[in-house]
Amino acid sequence: MATFWDIIHLLTETPIFFVAIAGLTWGILGGALPGISASITMALVLPFTYTMDPAQAIALLACVYIGAEYGGSIPAILIRTPGTNSSAATVIDGYEMNRQGRAGEALGISLMSGVVGSLFGLAMLVLLTEPLSWLALAFTPASYFGLGILGLSVIASMSGGSLIKGLAAATIGLMLSTVGTDPISGVTRFTFDIPDLLGGIEPVLVMVGLFALTELMSQSGSAGMSRLNASIRIKLPSLSMMNKLKRSQFIGCILGLFEGLTPGGGGSIAAFMSYNEARRWSKTPQLFGKGSEEGVAAPEAANNTVASTAMIPLLSFGIPSSNSTAVLLGGLLMHGLIPGPRLFEQSAQVIDSIYVGSFIAIIAQIGIGIIILPACIWLVNRPRQYRSGFIFALILSGIYTLNNSLFDLGIALGLGLVGYLMRLTRFPVLPMILGVVLGHMVESS
Protein backbone atom coordinates (compact mmCIF):
# COMPACT_ATOMS: atom_id res chain seq x y z
CA MET A 1 0.00 0.00 0.00
CA ALA A 2 1.19 3.49 -0.71
CA THR A 3 2.91 5.15 2.22
CA PHE A 4 2.38 8.77 3.09
CA TRP A 5 5.72 9.73 1.51
CA ASP A 6 4.93 7.80 -1.66
CA ILE A 7 1.77 9.85 -2.02
CA ILE A 8 3.62 13.10 -1.34
CA HIS A 9 6.21 12.10 -3.94
CA LEU A 10 3.51 11.32 -6.47
CA LEU A 11 1.75 14.63 -5.88
CA THR A 12 4.85 16.79 -5.96
CA GLU A 13 7.21 15.03 -8.36
CA THR A 14 4.82 13.73 -11.00
CA PRO A 15 2.00 15.31 -13.04
CA ILE A 16 -0.54 12.91 -11.46
CA PHE A 17 -2.91 15.75 -10.55
CA PHE A 18 -3.15 16.97 -14.15
CA VAL A 19 -3.32 13.41 -15.48
CA ALA A 20 -6.25 12.65 -13.17
CA ILE A 21 -8.12 15.81 -14.15
CA ALA A 22 -7.47 15.22 -17.86
CA GLY A 23 -8.61 11.61 -17.62
CA LEU A 24 -11.71 12.55 -15.65
CA THR A 25 -12.64 15.31 -18.11
CA TRP A 26 -12.15 13.08 -21.13
CA GLY A 27 -14.11 10.33 -19.42
CA ILE A 28 -17.09 12.55 -18.63
CA LEU A 29 -17.16 13.94 -22.20
CA GLY A 30 -16.86 10.49 -23.78
CA GLY A 31 -19.36 8.90 -21.41
CA ALA A 32 -21.86 11.67 -22.15
CA LEU A 33 -21.86 10.79 -25.86
CA PRO A 34 -24.55 8.16 -26.47
CA GLY A 35 -23.03 5.08 -28.09
CA ILE A 36 -19.56 5.83 -26.77
CA SER A 37 -19.28 3.49 -23.79
CA ALA A 38 -16.72 3.68 -21.01
CA SER A 39 -14.60 1.05 -22.75
CA ILE A 40 -14.71 2.94 -26.07
CA THR A 41 -13.81 6.19 -24.30
CA MET A 42 -10.83 4.37 -22.78
CA ALA A 43 -9.91 2.70 -26.09
CA LEU A 44 -9.95 6.11 -27.83
CA VAL A 45 -7.40 7.54 -25.41
CA LEU A 46 -5.30 4.36 -25.25
CA PRO A 47 -3.00 5.16 -28.22
CA PHE A 48 -2.15 8.53 -26.67
CA THR A 49 -0.84 6.85 -23.53
CA TYR A 50 1.78 5.00 -25.56
CA THR A 51 4.52 7.55 -25.00
CA MET A 52 3.52 8.39 -21.44
CA ASP A 53 5.17 7.18 -18.27
CA PRO A 54 3.49 3.80 -17.53
CA ALA A 55 2.27 4.81 -14.06
CA GLN A 56 0.72 8.01 -15.40
CA ALA A 57 -0.77 6.20 -18.39
CA ILE A 58 -2.56 3.58 -16.29
CA ALA A 59 -3.76 6.22 -13.83
CA LEU A 60 -5.13 8.21 -16.78
CA LEU A 61 -7.09 5.19 -18.03
CA ALA A 62 -8.47 4.51 -14.54
CA CYS A 63 -9.61 8.14 -14.25
CA VAL A 64 -11.23 8.00 -17.70
CA TYR A 65 -13.19 4.98 -16.48
CA ILE A 66 -14.37 6.88 -13.39
CA GLY A 67 -15.38 9.92 -15.44
CA ALA A 68 -17.21 7.89 -18.09
CA GLU A 69 -19.41 6.21 -15.50
CA TYR A 70 -20.69 9.60 -14.34
CA GLY A 71 -20.81 11.07 -17.85
CA GLY A 72 -23.17 8.34 -19.01
CA SER A 73 -25.88 9.58 -16.65
CA ILE A 74 -26.07 13.02 -18.30
CA PRO A 75 -27.90 12.03 -21.53
CA ALA A 76 -29.70 9.30 -19.55
CA ILE A 77 -31.34 11.98 -17.43
CA LEU A 78 -31.69 14.67 -20.10
CA ILE A 79 -32.77 12.81 -23.24
CA ARG A 80 -33.64 9.33 -22.01
CA THR A 81 -30.62 7.91 -23.84
CA PRO A 82 -27.99 6.31 -21.63
CA GLY A 83 -24.50 7.50 -22.53
CA THR A 84 -23.08 4.17 -21.34
CA ASN A 85 -24.74 0.78 -20.83
CA SER A 86 -24.41 1.01 -17.07
CA SER A 87 -26.43 4.22 -16.90
CA ALA A 88 -29.48 2.54 -18.47
CA ALA A 89 -31.12 2.07 -15.07
CA THR A 90 -30.69 5.79 -14.33
CA VAL A 91 -33.02 6.58 -17.23
CA ILE A 92 -36.07 5.28 -15.36
CA ASP A 93 -36.29 7.86 -12.59
CA GLY A 94 -33.69 10.34 -13.87
CA TYR A 95 -35.65 11.13 -17.00
CA GLU A 96 -38.89 11.21 -15.05
CA MET A 97 -37.37 13.84 -12.74
CA ASN A 98 -36.32 15.79 -15.84
CA ARG A 99 -39.89 15.67 -17.13
CA GLN A 100 -41.02 17.11 -13.80
CA GLY A 101 -38.58 20.02 -14.25
CA ARG A 102 -36.07 18.56 -11.77
CA ALA A 103 -33.24 17.76 -14.20
CA GLY A 104 -30.66 19.79 -12.23
CA GLU A 105 -31.62 17.97 -9.04
CA ALA A 106 -31.37 14.56 -10.77
CA LEU A 107 -27.93 15.42 -12.19
CA GLY A 108 -26.80 16.57 -8.72
CA ILE A 109 -28.00 13.33 -7.10
CA SER A 110 -26.32 11.33 -9.86
CA LEU A 111 -23.07 13.23 -9.37
CA MET A 112 -22.96 12.93 -5.57
CA SER A 113 -24.10 9.29 -5.54
CA GLY A 114 -21.39 8.59 -8.08
CA VAL A 115 -18.83 10.23 -5.80
CA VAL A 116 -20.05 8.18 -2.81
CA GLY A 117 -19.93 4.97 -4.87
CA SER A 118 -16.50 5.78 -6.29
CA LEU A 119 -15.04 6.55 -2.84
CA PHE A 120 -16.43 3.31 -1.44
CA GLY A 121 -15.13 1.40 -4.46
CA LEU A 122 -11.69 2.99 -4.13
CA ALA A 123 -11.56 2.11 -0.41
CA MET A 124 -12.37 -1.51 -1.28
CA LEU A 125 -9.78 -1.46 -4.06
CA VAL A 126 -7.07 -0.28 -1.66
CA LEU A 127 -8.13 -2.65 1.14
CA LEU A 128 -8.66 -5.81 -0.90
CA THR A 129 -5.90 -5.72 -3.51
CA GLU A 130 -3.13 -5.55 -0.86
CA PRO A 131 -4.01 -8.88 0.86
CA LEU A 132 -4.69 -10.50 -2.49
CA SER A 133 -1.29 -9.39 -3.75
CA TRP A 134 0.39 -11.20 -0.83
CA LEU A 135 -1.45 -14.34 -1.81
CA ALA A 136 -0.37 -13.83 -5.39
CA LEU A 137 3.32 -13.56 -4.45
CA ALA A 138 3.38 -17.33 -4.01
CA PHE A 139 2.40 -17.88 -7.64
CA THR A 140 4.57 -20.06 -9.88
CA PRO A 141 4.66 -20.15 -13.71
CA ALA A 142 2.10 -22.94 -13.58
CA SER A 143 -0.14 -20.66 -11.52
CA TYR A 144 0.28 -17.92 -14.12
CA PHE A 145 -0.82 -20.37 -16.79
CA GLY A 146 -3.82 -21.24 -14.61
CA LEU A 147 -4.60 -17.55 -14.22
CA GLY A 148 -4.52 -17.09 -17.98
CA ILE A 149 -6.94 -19.97 -18.39
CA LEU A 150 -9.13 -18.57 -15.61
CA GLY A 151 -9.13 -15.25 -17.44
CA LEU A 152 -10.27 -17.01 -20.58
CA SER A 153 -13.00 -18.76 -18.60
CA VAL A 154 -14.56 -15.33 -18.15
CA ILE A 155 -15.70 -15.95 -21.72
CA ALA A 156 -18.35 -18.30 -20.41
CA SER A 157 -20.08 -15.39 -18.71
CA MET A 158 -19.60 -13.00 -21.61
CA SER A 159 -20.71 -15.08 -24.54
CA GLY A 160 -24.13 -13.46 -24.76
CA GLY A 161 -26.15 -16.65 -25.01
CA SER A 162 -23.89 -18.78 -27.21
CA LEU A 163 -20.90 -20.39 -25.57
CA ILE A 164 -19.74 -21.84 -28.89
CA LYS A 165 -19.57 -18.38 -30.44
CA GLY A 166 -17.81 -16.97 -27.39
CA LEU A 167 -15.22 -19.73 -27.45
CA ALA A 168 -14.75 -19.35 -31.22
CA ALA A 169 -14.20 -15.61 -30.79
CA ALA A 170 -11.68 -16.26 -28.01
CA THR A 171 -9.87 -18.81 -30.19
CA ILE A 172 -9.58 -16.28 -33.02
CA GLY A 173 -8.23 -13.79 -30.48
CA LEU A 174 -5.65 -16.34 -29.40
CA MET A 175 -4.79 -16.95 -33.06
CA LEU A 176 -4.18 -13.22 -33.53
CA SER A 177 -1.90 -13.24 -30.49
CA THR A 178 0.30 -15.87 -32.17
CA VAL A 179 1.16 -13.51 -35.04
CA GLY A 180 4.73 -12.25 -34.77
CA THR A 181 7.74 -13.65 -32.98
CA ASP A 182 7.31 -16.75 -30.81
CA PRO A 183 8.16 -15.75 -27.19
CA ILE A 184 10.05 -19.00 -26.53
CA SER A 185 12.07 -19.78 -29.68
CA GLY A 186 12.12 -16.44 -31.47
CA VAL A 187 10.73 -18.05 -34.64
CA THR A 188 8.46 -15.78 -36.69
CA ARG A 189 4.89 -16.94 -37.30
CA PHE A 190 2.25 -15.69 -39.75
CA THR A 191 4.28 -12.60 -40.67
CA PHE A 192 4.32 -13.29 -44.44
CA ASP A 193 7.62 -11.38 -44.70
CA ILE A 194 5.91 -8.18 -43.60
CA PRO A 195 8.25 -6.38 -41.18
CA ASP A 196 5.32 -4.59 -39.47
CA LEU A 197 4.02 -7.95 -38.27
CA LEU A 198 7.26 -9.07 -36.60
CA GLY A 199 6.20 -7.46 -33.31
CA GLY A 200 2.74 -9.00 -33.53
CA ILE A 201 -0.65 -7.33 -33.55
CA GLU A 202 -0.91 -4.91 -30.67
CA PRO A 203 -3.97 -5.41 -28.44
CA VAL A 204 -4.72 -1.69 -28.67
CA LEU A 205 -5.42 -2.05 -32.41
CA VAL A 206 -7.84 -4.89 -31.69
CA MET A 207 -9.62 -2.87 -29.02
CA VAL A 208 -9.92 0.29 -31.09
CA GLY A 209 -11.03 -1.69 -34.13
CA LEU A 210 -13.56 -3.91 -32.39
CA PHE A 211 -14.97 -1.35 -29.97
CA ALA A 212 -14.67 2.13 -31.45
CA LEU A 213 -14.66 1.59 -35.23
CA THR A 214 -17.42 -1.01 -35.06
CA GLU A 215 -19.59 1.39 -33.07
CA LEU A 216 -19.02 4.21 -35.57
CA MET A 217 -19.93 1.87 -38.43
CA SER A 218 -23.08 0.79 -36.62
CA GLN A 219 -24.14 4.39 -36.07
CA SER A 220 -23.68 5.23 -39.76
CA GLY A 221 -26.97 6.28 -41.29
CA SER A 222 -28.87 6.17 -37.99
CA ALA A 223 -31.32 8.89 -37.08
CA GLY A 224 -30.30 11.85 -34.93
CA MET A 225 -31.45 12.10 -31.34
CA SER A 226 -33.21 14.66 -29.25
CA ARG A 227 -31.29 17.82 -28.38
CA LEU A 228 -30.29 18.61 -24.82
CA ASN A 229 -31.58 21.71 -23.09
CA ALA A 230 -28.51 23.95 -22.85
CA SER A 231 -29.83 26.00 -19.93
CA ILE A 232 -29.82 23.16 -17.38
CA ARG A 233 -27.43 23.47 -14.43
CA ILE A 234 -26.56 20.94 -11.74
CA LYS A 235 -28.19 21.37 -8.34
CA LEU A 236 -26.23 19.52 -5.67
CA PRO A 237 -28.38 17.68 -3.08
CA SER A 238 -28.68 19.14 0.42
CA LEU A 239 -27.41 17.31 3.51
CA SER A 240 -30.95 16.24 4.41
CA MET A 241 -31.38 14.84 0.90
CA MET A 242 -28.06 12.99 1.14
CA ASN A 243 -29.26 11.58 4.47
CA LYS A 244 -32.44 10.42 2.78
CA LEU A 245 -30.44 8.75 0.01
CA LYS A 246 -27.94 6.92 2.22
CA ARG A 247 -29.87 3.65 2.23
CA SER A 248 -30.10 3.44 -1.56
CA GLN A 249 -26.48 4.54 -1.94
CA PHE A 250 -25.42 1.85 0.54
CA ILE A 251 -27.31 -0.78 -1.48
CA GLY A 252 -25.64 0.49 -4.66
CA CYS A 253 -22.20 0.35 -3.06
CA ILE A 254 -22.59 -3.23 -1.77
CA LEU A 255 -23.99 -4.57 -5.03
CA GLY A 256 -21.37 -2.60 -6.97
CA LEU A 257 -18.65 -4.26 -4.89
CA PHE A 258 -20.12 -7.71 -5.51
CA GLU A 259 -20.61 -7.19 -9.24
CA GLY A 260 -17.21 -5.56 -9.70
CA LEU A 261 -15.53 -8.64 -8.25
CA THR A 262 -17.61 -11.00 -10.37
CA PRO A 263 -16.30 -11.80 -13.87
CA GLY A 264 -18.92 -10.67 -16.35
CA GLY A 265 -20.81 -8.72 -13.68
CA GLY A 266 -20.22 -5.14 -14.73
CA GLY A 267 -21.93 -1.84 -14.06
CA SER A 268 -25.16 -2.55 -15.96
CA ILE A 269 -26.16 -5.55 -13.87
CA ALA A 270 -25.08 -3.82 -10.65
CA ALA A 271 -27.16 -0.75 -11.55
CA PHE A 272 -30.34 -2.68 -12.32
CA MET A 273 -29.94 -4.96 -9.31
CA SER A 274 -29.40 -2.04 -6.96
CA TYR A 275 -32.37 -0.18 -8.46
CA ASN A 276 -34.53 -3.19 -7.74
CA GLU A 277 -33.18 -3.66 -4.23
CA ALA A 278 -33.43 0.06 -3.44
CA ARG A 279 -37.10 -0.08 -4.38
CA ARG A 280 -37.61 -3.17 -2.24
CA TRP A 281 -36.03 -1.56 0.84
CA SER A 282 -37.38 1.94 0.26
CA LYS A 283 -39.93 3.58 2.55
CA THR A 284 -41.57 4.99 -0.57
CA PRO A 285 -41.37 2.22 -3.21
CA GLN A 286 -44.46 3.61 -4.92
CA LEU A 287 -42.39 6.62 -6.10
CA PHE A 288 -39.98 4.45 -8.10
CA GLY A 289 -40.54 5.00 -11.79
CA LYS A 290 -42.23 8.32 -11.05
CA GLY A 291 -39.17 10.46 -10.37
CA SER A 292 -37.75 8.93 -7.19
CA GLU A 293 -34.44 10.40 -6.00
CA GLU A 294 -33.51 7.00 -4.61
CA GLY A 295 -34.10 5.52 -8.06
CA VAL A 296 -31.28 7.71 -9.38
CA ALA A 297 -28.97 7.37 -6.38
CA ALA A 298 -28.88 3.56 -6.18
CA PRO A 299 -27.84 2.74 -9.78
CA GLU A 300 -25.39 5.63 -9.96
CA ALA A 301 -23.71 4.59 -6.68
CA ALA A 302 -23.57 1.03 -8.01
CA ASN A 303 -22.05 1.67 -11.44
CA ASN A 304 -19.50 4.09 -10.03
CA THR A 305 -18.51 1.54 -7.38
CA VAL A 306 -17.95 -1.01 -10.13
CA ALA A 307 -15.54 1.38 -11.89
CA SER A 308 -13.14 0.87 -8.95
CA THR A 309 -13.96 -2.62 -7.71
CA ALA A 310 -13.68 -4.14 -11.20
CA MET A 311 -9.99 -3.31 -10.96
CA ILE A 312 -9.53 -5.62 -7.95
CA PRO A 313 -9.45 -8.94 -9.87
CA LEU A 314 -7.54 -7.23 -12.68
CA LEU A 315 -4.75 -5.85 -10.52
CA SER A 316 -4.56 -8.83 -8.18
CA PHE A 317 -4.78 -11.70 -10.62
CA GLY A 318 -4.77 -10.17 -14.09
CA ILE A 319 -8.39 -11.14 -14.73
CA PRO A 320 -10.41 -8.47 -16.54
CA SER A 321 -14.05 -8.72 -15.55
CA SER A 322 -15.51 -6.26 -18.07
CA ASN A 323 -14.85 -4.47 -21.37
CA SER A 324 -13.37 -1.48 -19.59
CA THR A 325 -10.98 -3.53 -17.47
CA ALA A 326 -9.98 -5.43 -20.62
CA VAL A 327 -8.92 -2.08 -22.12
CA LEU A 328 -7.07 -1.29 -18.90
CA LEU A 329 -5.36 -4.66 -19.18
CA GLY A 330 -4.41 -3.75 -22.76
CA GLY A 331 -2.90 -0.53 -21.40
CA LEU A 332 -0.85 -2.46 -18.86
CA LEU A 333 0.44 -4.84 -21.52
CA MET A 334 1.21 -2.00 -23.91
CA HIS A 335 3.58 -0.59 -21.32
CA GLY A 336 5.22 -3.94 -20.69
CA LEU A 337 3.56 -4.33 -17.31
CA ILE A 338 2.73 -7.94 -16.59
CA PRO A 339 -0.83 -7.95 -15.30
CA GLY A 340 -1.42 -9.80 -12.07
CA PRO A 341 0.78 -10.52 -9.10
CA ARG A 342 4.08 -9.35 -10.59
CA LEU A 343 2.70 -5.86 -10.89
CA PHE A 344 2.88 -5.44 -7.12
CA GLU A 345 6.44 -6.69 -6.95
CA GLN A 346 7.94 -4.82 -9.86
CA SER A 347 5.80 -1.75 -10.49
CA ALA A 348 4.38 -0.61 -7.18
CA GLN A 349 4.36 2.97 -8.43
CA VAL A 350 1.73 2.03 -11.01
CA ILE A 351 -0.56 0.79 -8.23
CA ASP A 352 0.09 3.92 -6.15
CA SER A 353 -0.67 6.12 -9.16
CA ILE A 354 -3.99 4.36 -9.72
CA TYR A 355 -4.97 4.89 -6.08
CA VAL A 356 -3.86 8.51 -5.89
CA GLY A 357 -5.08 9.42 -9.37
CA SER A 358 -8.48 7.83 -8.73
CA PHE A 359 -8.84 9.68 -5.43
CA ILE A 360 -8.02 13.01 -7.07
CA ALA A 361 -10.46 12.27 -9.91
CA ILE A 362 -13.28 11.30 -7.56
CA ILE A 363 -12.96 14.43 -5.44
CA ALA A 364 -12.45 16.65 -8.50
CA GLN A 365 -15.53 15.09 -10.06
CA ILE A 366 -17.76 17.32 -7.91
CA GLY A 367 -16.28 20.50 -9.39
CA ILE A 368 -15.48 19.24 -12.86
CA GLY A 369 -18.91 17.62 -13.12
CA ILE A 370 -20.56 20.99 -12.60
CA ILE A 371 -18.17 22.96 -14.81
CA ILE A 372 -18.14 20.53 -17.70
CA LEU A 373 -21.90 20.05 -18.05
CA PRO A 374 -22.33 22.87 -20.64
CA ALA A 375 -19.45 21.38 -22.68
CA CYS A 376 -21.10 17.93 -22.54
CA ILE A 377 -24.41 19.40 -23.67
CA TRP A 378 -22.66 21.28 -26.50
CA LEU A 379 -20.86 18.12 -27.60
CA VAL A 380 -23.94 15.91 -27.53
CA ASN A 381 -25.88 18.56 -29.48
CA ARG A 382 -23.38 18.57 -32.38
CA PRO A 383 -24.86 17.00 -35.53
CA ARG A 384 -23.98 13.31 -35.66
CA GLN A 385 -22.68 13.71 -39.24
CA TYR A 386 -19.83 15.93 -38.01
CA ARG A 387 -19.30 14.14 -34.72
CA SER A 388 -18.70 10.83 -36.53
CA GLY A 389 -16.11 12.41 -38.84
CA PHE A 390 -14.24 14.07 -35.98
CA ILE A 391 -14.23 10.87 -33.88
CA PHE A 392 -13.11 8.81 -36.89
CA ALA A 393 -10.25 11.26 -37.56
CA LEU A 394 -9.31 11.16 -33.86
CA ILE A 395 -9.19 7.35 -33.88
CA LEU A 396 -7.02 7.20 -37.00
CA SER A 397 -4.72 9.96 -35.74
CA GLY A 398 -4.34 8.16 -32.42
CA ILE A 399 -3.51 4.83 -34.01
CA TYR A 400 -0.85 6.44 -36.19
CA THR A 401 0.88 7.85 -33.11
CA LEU A 402 1.58 4.30 -31.85
CA ASN A 403 4.29 3.40 -34.36
CA ASN A 404 3.98 6.07 -37.09
CA SER A 405 2.70 3.21 -39.23
CA LEU A 406 0.09 3.22 -41.97
CA PHE A 407 0.05 -0.56 -41.66
CA ASP A 408 -1.40 -0.22 -38.14
CA LEU A 409 -4.21 1.90 -39.59
CA GLY A 410 -4.96 -0.84 -42.11
CA ILE A 411 -5.07 -3.50 -39.38
CA ALA A 412 -7.40 -1.42 -37.22
CA LEU A 413 -9.73 -0.78 -40.18
CA GLY A 414 -9.73 -4.48 -41.01
CA LEU A 415 -10.56 -5.34 -37.43
CA GLY A 416 -13.34 -2.76 -37.51
CA LEU A 417 -14.89 -4.71 -40.38
CA VAL A 418 -14.39 -7.98 -38.52
CA GLY A 419 -16.05 -6.48 -35.44
CA TYR A 420 -19.01 -5.29 -37.48
CA LEU A 421 -19.46 -8.71 -39.09
CA MET A 422 -19.22 -10.28 -35.62
CA ARG A 423 -21.95 -7.94 -34.42
CA LEU A 424 -24.14 -8.89 -37.39
CA THR A 425 -23.66 -12.59 -36.72
CA ARG A 426 -24.06 -12.18 -32.93
CA PHE A 427 -20.50 -13.11 -32.03
CA PRO A 428 -19.34 -11.41 -28.81
CA VAL A 429 -16.20 -9.28 -29.28
CA LEU A 430 -14.97 -9.27 -25.69
CA PRO A 431 -13.80 -12.91 -25.74
CA MET A 432 -11.74 -12.10 -28.84
CA ILE A 433 -10.12 -9.17 -27.07
CA LEU A 434 -9.44 -11.33 -24.03
CA GLY A 435 -7.90 -13.93 -26.31
CA VAL A 436 -5.50 -11.39 -27.81
CA VAL A 437 -4.64 -9.85 -24.45
CA LEU A 438 -4.21 -13.09 -22.51
CA GLY A 439 -2.80 -15.20 -25.36
CA HIS A 440 0.76 -14.02 -24.98
CA MET A 441 0.63 -14.56 -21.21
CA VAL A 442 -0.70 -18.10 -21.59
CA GLU A 443 1.87 -19.17 -24.20
CA SER A 444 4.94 -17.65 -22.57
CA SER A 445 4.05 -19.42 -19.28
Place this chain on the structure above:
Amino acid sequence: MNKDLLSGVVLLAVAGTYYTWTTQIADSTLSDEIGAGGLPKVLAAILAILAVCLIVRTLLSARMKPATAAAAAGNADDEEADENAKLPRAIGFLLFGAAYVALLPFVGYPIATALLIAGIALYEGSPRTWVIPAAAIGGGILYWAIFVKLLGVNQPMGSLFQGLF
Protein backbone atom coordinates in the same frame (compact mmCIF):
# COMPACT_ATOMS: atom_id res chain seq x y z
CA MET B 1 -28.29 -19.29 -45.81
CA ASN B 2 -28.73 -19.07 -42.05
CA LYS B 3 -26.19 -16.67 -40.50
CA ASP B 4 -24.99 -19.22 -37.94
CA LEU B 5 -24.55 -21.85 -40.63
CA LEU B 6 -22.62 -19.41 -42.78
CA SER B 7 -20.51 -18.39 -39.75
CA GLY B 8 -19.72 -22.04 -39.08
CA VAL B 9 -18.58 -22.60 -42.65
CA VAL B 10 -16.45 -19.44 -42.59
CA LEU B 11 -14.88 -20.47 -39.26
CA LEU B 12 -14.09 -23.88 -40.68
CA ALA B 13 -12.40 -22.25 -43.66
CA VAL B 14 -10.45 -19.95 -41.32
CA ALA B 15 -9.35 -22.93 -39.23
CA GLY B 16 -8.22 -24.80 -42.36
CA THR B 17 -6.30 -21.84 -43.77
CA TYR B 18 -4.69 -21.12 -40.42
CA TYR B 19 -3.64 -24.76 -40.06
CA THR B 20 -2.06 -24.69 -43.53
CA TRP B 21 -0.05 -21.65 -42.48
CA THR B 22 1.10 -23.39 -39.28
CA THR B 23 2.83 -26.04 -41.39
CA GLN B 24 5.06 -23.30 -42.80
CA ILE B 25 6.39 -22.28 -39.37
CA ALA B 26 10.13 -22.97 -39.23
CA ASP B 27 11.73 -25.21 -36.60
CA SER B 28 14.27 -23.78 -34.21
CA THR B 29 16.92 -25.35 -31.98
CA LEU B 30 15.68 -22.99 -29.27
CA SER B 31 12.17 -24.47 -29.41
CA ASP B 32 10.81 -26.50 -26.52
CA GLU B 33 9.00 -29.82 -26.98
CA ILE B 34 5.87 -28.11 -28.25
CA GLY B 35 7.65 -25.80 -30.66
CA ALA B 36 6.56 -22.50 -32.20
CA GLY B 37 3.86 -24.24 -34.21
CA GLY B 38 2.43 -26.27 -31.31
CA LEU B 39 -0.08 -23.82 -29.92
CA PRO B 40 -1.24 -22.57 -33.35
CA LYS B 41 -1.98 -26.16 -34.43
CA VAL B 42 -4.01 -26.76 -31.27
CA LEU B 43 -5.89 -23.51 -31.86
CA ALA B 44 -6.67 -24.49 -35.46
CA ALA B 45 -8.06 -27.81 -34.22
CA ILE B 46 -10.15 -26.12 -31.51
CA LEU B 47 -11.60 -23.63 -34.00
CA ALA B 48 -12.43 -26.41 -36.43
CA ILE B 49 -14.25 -28.37 -33.68
CA LEU B 50 -16.17 -25.27 -32.61
CA ALA B 51 -17.10 -24.54 -36.23
CA VAL B 52 -18.42 -28.07 -36.67
CA CYS B 53 -20.36 -27.76 -33.39
CA LEU B 54 -21.91 -24.51 -34.60
CA ILE B 55 -22.88 -26.05 -37.94
CA VAL B 56 -24.36 -29.15 -36.31
CA ARG B 57 -26.24 -27.16 -33.69
CA THR B 58 -27.70 -24.87 -36.36
CA LEU B 59 -28.79 -27.79 -38.54
CA LEU B 60 -30.29 -29.64 -35.58
CA SER B 61 -32.16 -26.63 -34.26
CA ALA B 62 -33.54 -25.93 -37.73
CA ARG B 63 -34.85 -29.52 -37.94
CA MET B 64 -36.14 -29.79 -34.37
CA LYS B 65 -37.90 -26.46 -34.03
CA PRO B 66 -39.56 -25.64 -37.33
CA ALA B 67 -42.77 -24.44 -35.69
CA THR B 68 -41.06 -22.17 -33.17
CA ALA B 69 -38.77 -20.84 -35.81
CA ALA B 70 -41.68 -20.04 -38.07
CA ALA B 71 -43.47 -18.20 -35.29
CA ALA B 72 -40.46 -16.08 -34.52
CA ALA B 73 -39.59 -15.61 -38.16
CA GLY B 74 -41.64 -12.45 -38.66
CA ASN B 75 -39.81 -10.19 -36.23
CA ALA B 76 -36.44 -11.84 -36.77
CA ASP B 77 -36.68 -11.45 -40.54
CA ASP B 78 -37.46 -7.74 -40.23
CA GLU B 79 -34.58 -7.21 -37.84
CA GLU B 80 -32.19 -9.24 -39.96
CA ALA B 81 -33.23 -7.45 -43.14
CA ASP B 82 -32.63 -4.12 -41.43
CA GLU B 83 -29.18 -5.23 -40.27
CA ASN B 84 -28.28 -6.63 -43.68
CA ALA B 85 -29.36 -3.38 -45.33
CA LYS B 86 -26.98 -1.46 -43.07
CA LEU B 87 -23.96 -3.59 -44.02
CA PRO B 88 -23.11 -1.83 -47.33
CA ARG B 89 -23.52 1.52 -45.60
CA ALA B 90 -21.19 0.48 -42.77
CA ILE B 91 -18.62 -0.81 -45.26
CA GLY B 92 -18.92 2.48 -47.16
CA PHE B 93 -18.14 4.30 -43.93
CA LEU B 94 -15.05 2.18 -43.46
CA LEU B 95 -13.92 2.86 -47.03
CA PHE B 96 -13.47 6.51 -46.09
CA GLY B 97 -10.89 5.28 -43.62
CA ALA B 98 -9.21 3.23 -46.34
CA ALA B 99 -9.18 6.29 -48.61
CA TYR B 100 -7.65 8.30 -45.76
CA VAL B 101 -4.84 5.73 -45.42
CA ALA B 102 -4.26 5.79 -49.18
CA LEU B 103 -4.22 9.60 -49.42
CA LEU B 104 -2.26 10.34 -46.24
CA PRO B 105 1.26 9.89 -47.70
CA PHE B 106 0.42 12.07 -50.71
CA VAL B 107 -1.77 14.94 -49.52
CA GLY B 108 -0.50 14.99 -45.94
CA TYR B 109 -2.15 14.83 -42.56
CA PRO B 110 -4.10 18.15 -42.36
CA ILE B 111 -5.63 17.79 -45.82
CA ALA B 112 -6.39 14.08 -45.45
CA THR B 113 -8.08 14.80 -42.12
CA ALA B 114 -10.12 17.64 -43.61
CA LEU B 115 -11.17 15.42 -46.52
CA LEU B 116 -12.15 12.65 -44.13
CA ILE B 117 -14.35 14.96 -42.03
CA ALA B 118 -15.98 16.48 -45.13
CA GLY B 119 -16.47 13.07 -46.75
CA ILE B 120 -18.10 11.56 -43.68
CA ALA B 121 -20.35 14.60 -43.23
CA LEU B 122 -21.58 14.28 -46.82
CA TYR B 123 -21.89 10.50 -46.57
CA GLU B 124 -23.96 10.82 -43.40
CA GLY B 125 -26.37 13.18 -45.13
CA SER B 126 -25.32 16.58 -43.86
CA PRO B 127 -26.87 19.46 -45.86
CA ARG B 128 -24.47 20.80 -48.51
CA THR B 129 -23.80 24.17 -46.97
CA TRP B 130 -20.69 26.21 -46.13
CA VAL B 131 -20.59 24.41 -42.77
CA ILE B 132 -19.05 21.29 -44.34
CA PRO B 133 -15.88 22.97 -45.72
CA ALA B 134 -15.66 25.15 -42.62
CA ALA B 135 -15.85 22.16 -40.28
CA ALA B 136 -13.44 20.17 -42.46
CA ILE B 137 -10.81 22.93 -42.66
CA GLY B 138 -11.26 23.74 -38.97
CA GLY B 139 -10.96 20.06 -38.06
CA GLY B 140 -7.86 19.58 -40.21
CA ILE B 141 -6.15 22.57 -38.63
CA LEU B 142 -7.28 21.60 -35.11
CA TYR B 143 -5.95 18.06 -35.35
CA TRP B 144 -2.74 19.23 -37.04
CA ALA B 145 -2.19 21.72 -34.20
CA ILE B 146 -2.88 19.06 -31.53
CA PHE B 147 -1.01 16.11 -32.98
CA VAL B 148 1.84 17.70 -34.91
CA LYS B 149 2.48 20.94 -33.05
CA LEU B 150 1.38 20.10 -29.49
CA LEU B 151 2.11 16.38 -29.19
CA GLY B 152 4.99 16.36 -31.67
CA VAL B 153 3.72 13.34 -33.60
CA ASN B 154 5.53 12.85 -36.88
CA GLN B 155 2.41 12.74 -39.05
CA PRO B 156 3.02 12.58 -42.83
CA MET B 157 2.95 16.02 -44.39
CA GLY B 158 2.49 14.66 -47.89
CA SER B 159 4.72 14.24 -50.90
CA LEU B 160 2.60 16.72 -52.85
CA PHE B 161 3.33 19.57 -50.46
CA GLN B 162 6.80 18.65 -49.23
CA GLY B 163 8.55 21.54 -47.57
CA LEU B 164 5.38 23.56 -47.18
CA PHE B 165 4.71 22.72 -43.53
